[in-house]
Amino acid sequence: MTVATDNMVDSEKASYLASGTSADQQNASGAKPVDLGMLAKELDVDPRKLMWKIDVRLVPMLCILYLMAFLDRVNIANAALFGMKKDLDLQIGNRYNVALTIFFVPYILCEVPSNMLMKKLRPHIWLPICMFSFGLITCLQGVVQNYSGILATRFFLGMAESGMFPGCFYLIAMWYVRSEAQKRYSFFFSSTTLAGGFGGLLASAIGLLDGKRGYHGWRWIFIIEGVATCVIALAFFFLMVDFPEEAKFLTVNERAYVKAKLAADVGESQQNQKTTVKDILEVFKDYKLYLAGFMYFGLIVPAYGYAYFAPTIINQLGYSTIQTQLHSVPPWVAACGASMISSVFSDYFRHRYLFTMGLTSIATVGFGILLGEHHNVNVQYAALFLCALGLYSSMPVIVCWTTTNFGGHCRRGVGSGWQVGFGNIGGIIATFSFLSTDAPQFTKGYSIGLAFAVLSMVSCTMYLICTQWENRQRDKGIGIEQWERLSDDQKAKAGDKSPYFRYGS
Template sequence: MVSAKSSSLAGSLSAAEDELDIVEIPDRTSSLGDVNDEVHHPPALTADEEKKLWRKVDVRIVPILTAMYLCSFLDRGNIGNAKLQGLTTQLDLTGNKYNIALMMYYIKRTDCMGYYDVNDSTLMGIVKTYPQLLGVRICLGIAEAGLYPGVVYYMTLWYPRHKLQFRVGLFNGGATAAGAFSGILAYGISFMSGAGGLLGWSWIFIIEGLLTIVVSILAIFVIVDFPDTASFLTPKERAYLVWRKKYDNSSVGEDEHFEMRHIKSALCDWQVWLQMLMFMTIVAPLVGISLFLPSIINGFGYGTAISQLLTVPPYIVATIVLIAVSMWSDHVKLRSPFLFGGLTICLVGFAINISDAAIGVKYFGTFLCVTGSYTSMPGVVSWLGNNLAGQYKRGVGMAVQIGVGNLASLIVTNIYLSKDAPRYVMGHALELMFIGIGLINLCILVALYKWENAKRDKNQRDMEEKGIEYSAEELRRLGDRAPEFRYTL
């Protein structure tokens, strides 16, 4: 689906490192945490060899993860397309029943990456009653809960901090592509209405669910657990990749052995909770626009089939911008300016749609809503991943950020109500509230990160003057609280 394009982009961006002295590292097939802590230098890789390494990793893991997320997003978001194809009429979704069905997906656990039950989406195509729809939506939410946080954390095990957002951007591109793909599929499937005694909405769930089954089976054979168990890499490439990640955030390497203190450290870290709030303010407009874009466009006065097709261009534009911004962000090693830009674009988009502007202007506003929210998502998860050192603390912190942050989804599933159509003033107003909170929170985060970096600069100078030194083990245990660690802005 995405392999050729992603490998080409990834290959062109792989940065070459200076040649390093060769140190022999044994070929290991144990877990990542067992890698020899005394190894401080990687095998030498030429510029071409390093490019080849990142290209091999990109081609192996990014396309399949992107395809999985594309299918996941189709499964959760295609209910918006199904709504226009008779779902609400046949199942008698009067009042706020449709919004409750949306909300049921987000009442779930978010813990770790896993293969989800691919039959849930397909089963939505054969439900006959409202309670059945709720039951299947709950099962779908539980089954898919661990996919996004699991994959983002999984990527932090493979990529250095300033190669991460581009790959997360490609992965998130699966969601934006899903928006376009879903609109095209829904348009084509609409002509199947009546086939087999089923309306168009049933066929949307069935066909897109079957696609998920195929991708999920393929993933079992493609995905690799850890870099040091990657049989598609040479021993030299595995050793280099493990070293590069291990010493990415620290000159002495990350603390890789689990202890309960990692959980406490993550839960007591101020940045985890502020970044969780940051995630909430981005996921709210993203989920809102992805679930209700067909209805919003339909409210402009277009017919069902045309409304389905008109959902496609905003997602195409968003996919292009998302990838370009992710590449740029990794290149300049900054996250916050791009988050500010994404939220500002969102702000303008929702402001246009809450106004009494002409239909053409409002449709242009939907481009801004989709582009701003989807472009910001890779940045916010990469930002926290960059600023947490130690794979276990990082795993806990990102689980909190994404798991608790997703509570915003429960809210936005209930803000676009049928009685507010076609302008949806309340829905757009609440999205603007989330975006405003996000812009304020972003400024606070940047100020705190700058203050903390400046404080560490001063402390490190004082330590050097006084001859104070930490042992390698002490620095590993300190992780992102070590004097040498600097937060990415």
Template sequence: MSPLPPVKMSVPGAALSEKHDGGSQSEEAERSEIERTGESFAHLNEKAILRKMDIRLIPMLALLYLLSFLDRGNIGNAKIEGLQEDLGLTDDQYNWCLTAFFFTYAAFEVPSNLMLKKIRPSIWLPAIMVAWGVVMTLMGIVHNFTGLLTARIFLGVTEAGLFPGVAYYLTNWYKREEMQLRQAMFFSAASIAGAFSGLLAFAIGKMDGVGGLHGWQWIFILEGIATVLVAVLAFFTLHDFPETATFLTEEERALVVFRLKYQGQSKRNDHAMVAQADDFKWKYVRQAFLDWQIWVNIFVYWGIVCPLYGISLFLPTIIRTLGYESSTAQLMTVPIYITAAILAVIVAYFSDRVGRRSPFIIVPLLIMVVGFSMCIASGNPRVVYGGVFIAACAIYPAFPGVIAWLSNNLAGSLKRSVGMAVQIGVGNLGGAMASNFYRAKDAPRYRLGHGLELGFIGAGIVASLILLVGYSTANKKRARKMEDGDLGRYTQQKLSEKGDKAITFRYVY
């Protein structure tokens, strides 16, 4: 699980990740050892350990992602502060600057997650953060289309590793039934970033003329400097993996590791618990690229991320074209994002509580349909604002769900790392598409943009239903095989290597 040498733990069974030795120890003896290990942790307060992890991990991760989302989306705020006019950009050139970011952002996500397996998170994540903070600062001194386009391309390269890296990083600490709430707490920073961005842009825009710079230049410069400063702090505050967590006792570290290795097994066959594979083998990378569920999940991801980027990149512009002043438009984005952040955490709590993902994705997708339909159907500014409000309040709760859903159903840390990077990398090409949905010539109704969002949402609903049926069918087949005694055909090592394809593994749906 960790690139670092594991801490030696005296708790029985802490080293149960060792491969099956081909017969020197019987299956029955190994299962008994697992059961004894589980019992040795009975005196520990698991909820208290989770609270310690939440306090030490989530706030810093949320701050990192807040700055990431702030820095990639603040170009929308800069636009209505005069960026396009001052640089002499055509509408097509501006959209190219938005689009170019996502090509490099998508291309570098899988390599970044592979690097995360080799380099400690406390080094890799702050390092890429320093890099994009420098790029963001330099974006404040560009003078033309070429400069802005180049900066956006490099911003995509440097930011690529943060979100898939943190999404995977959390799976090395929390069990799958605990994941969505933590993903939501971390991702809700994006909602806060949206609100914060509007407030910051409103305040920084007043600096127009200071130092001979425009207000939009100060937006990039100050937010870039803030990113670098937080990155320096992150070098000293981020923890790597449970095996080396100094805020946990030796027994607590052993329990966290044990919980993660034996998750995802059939509740009716606890005696058949199988450790997830943690070693680096290229076959696990290949399996990730060939797994059907990842590619179907990407369509669900697009159904959420296209509206997400449509909202984050164009919301100030959409509101301004309804007849409001720039400063008012900036402030009117704030209540939308605050409400969306609160709802994301509430929905995630109930999703984890009931142990299901699909209902908490499909229902928000249907609500998005209502919101964007309101935007298309009416030219009344209040109705359009209400439609965007409703859509955003469904988008932000759904996004952590689609990330948690796939991570729950990929077993083996390397396959999960690569699979999540593929999902987020290819999925974020939806951002490249959404960057071109809202054309200036379509203002103020933006019917084409809203219509395209509805098309992707519809595809997301269909893909969600395909996954739901596929997972349910696979679980039933595996249950029948277990009842027929097929488990005896496999060694513990073979089951571990098969990961989420093992008959003992159960998909979450």
């Protein structure tokens, strides 16, 4: 039986591995296809056991990481109901909305640089550093005494959290081929919905500590959740998984098989390839990058509007503070379940577009009901289920679709970072969509949510048309002549620009 060894010459191994392909897709690098099943036998690797091994080490870690990140980001919505606005004079004008908005300024600007730093420093170092930082800053939010203090902590919280979402999506994309990715993306993204639901339950319990050691309940929400984040971050320094090329928990043969499978799906790309400014600028010349940004941007506006203001909206339906926190949980749970179900079918059919359209349509129905119904509390509450379910189930499908359509470390790192960074500009719009002066009907907020959800659907349709047009052009052999004139290094960096690459739908 042939077994790969550490002594194999790098160029020989690269040539050998890059020749692998999936059963339904030509090798993205243009190399002669080889049966991955045969390769698994030669390397003495069980693909199912290997997949389970990777899943157990990678996905739960990223879920916990982002659960804490999202919890620390949106717990201000729970804290607001426990007296934070009054204590910090946030009831004056739009101060509360400004405090929400300032988070997004560094969050947007630092996402692409963060992905580049993660590539350089490695995930097991960079992600725990970010996690410990935002945990510490969350604790500090619990001891601020005025408006200036909350602005400062929210600003630095945005900076510390900027690497979480794009970094985690980037890391998942570097471990799984496109037909495997959606379930993992949705499972990861479900941590967002779990954080929303868990945050409501936790806040209702922590709020009972009001007055302990002279601190109001809202302060304890920040302090306890921040300390928990810091403790987990310290453990993650030793547990976090790196890129496949340097994964110590895999054997040499297992790493070889993973690299071959990934090379067959999106083309070969080495983690240690040097990324230049020219490489980064090349990514920004791709018009599809901007369509991907608007696809995500259109959902971020209503999604953050829901995350930050759902407790306030539910409170306006006539519930007490504790009842509000508890009633905020079921819509998040429904969104989590819908996300997991849609991911299974999306991966099974290897299709994303119709799922994004269907799920986003559910959210638009929810916003339409909220705009038209102002008296029946039960109907309004049910509409919140539709909004949460549609938005938070569609978002992972969109990001999976676009991220896995970027090939190679550089294009995927820059592309995913920019998409999430640009999309989060929508968070700024969301924070000013629901003003206290618009309560209890919040007509402007619901209208904005509906409009941007439609924008996402239009952008998804345009993205589908463009990628399928490019696939047809490549089917005709356009671009192969120019491709053959490229150097090996240029081909390795080309990623999805290879004429042998086919975009998923």
